[in-house]
Amino acid sequence: MAIEYTLAMVKPDAVSKGSTWHIIQDIASSGLKPVAVRMTRLSKEQAKTFYAVHAGKKFFEGLTDFMSSGPIVALVLEGESAIPKYRELMGSTDSKKAAPGTLRQKFGTDVSQNAVHGSDSPENVRREAGFFFSGTELAVLGISIDAIGATVPPAAPSAPAAPAATPANPVKR
Numbered sequence: 001m002a003i004e005y006t007l008a009m010v011k012p013d014a015v016s017k018g019s020t021w022h023i024i025q026d027i028a029s030s031g032l033k034p035v036a037v038r039m040t041r042l043s044k045e046q047a048k049t050f051y052a053v054h055a056g057k058k059f060f061e062g063l064t065d066f067m068s069s070g071p072i073v074a075l076v077l078e079g080e081s082a083i084p085k086y087r088e089l090m091g092s093t094d095s096k097k098a099a100p101g102t103l104r105q106k107f108g109t110d111v112s113q114n115a116v117h118g119s120d121s122p123e124n125v126r127r128e129a130g131f132f133f134s135g136t137e138l139a140v141l142g143i144s145i146d147a148i149g150a151t152v153p154p155a156a157p158s159a160p161a162a163p164a165a166t167p168a169n170p171v172k173r
């Protein structure tokens with residue numbers, strides 16, 4: 001069995017409805033373990049940086065307005081096949097089309113207010129986790145920065161603390 005990490009986010013719509021802890025409970029029930037948690041609020045610029053891959057799309061302004069409209073909760077999740085497993089738990093991007101029992105069906109409204117985000121690849125886990133958590137913070141929590149975005153054997157020893165690569169516009173800490 002190999003474990004991996006993924007980056008999850010509870011979006012402003014779900015935080016404002018008080019759904020955060022229900023979402024975390026569903027995550028834990030799925031077998032994924034939250035190993036780092038941060039509640040913060042993105043500025044418009046930070047939201048643009050986080051979602052830079054969508055720059056130029058017609059929904060980009062609305063997406064970044066929404067993502068900077070209120071507090072979010074960022075989590076690093078640990079578990080076997082964490083990236084695909086969490087994406088399955090989230091359900092389809094559009095809450096209206098998401099399967100019953102998925103997070104987006106239960107807690108979201110539509111394609112823009114869809115309650116949760118999850119990384120879609122090991123490269124994006126590394127980039128998105130580095131956006132919210134420094135390498136030192138993760139190391140204190142027992143997470144090796146080298147293991148973020150990689151599949152590692154569970155028994156692998158922790159690497160010494162190493163500072164995360166500085167994102168272009170990280171959350172202030």
Ligand code: CMP
Nearest residue numbers: 054059063093111112113114116117118
């Ligand atoms: P997320 O998984 O956070 O990744 C990018 C986000 O863009 C996505 O969830 C949606 O909330 C949003 N998004 C994707 N497609 C559309 C769309 N057609 N209209 C509005 N928002 C969208």
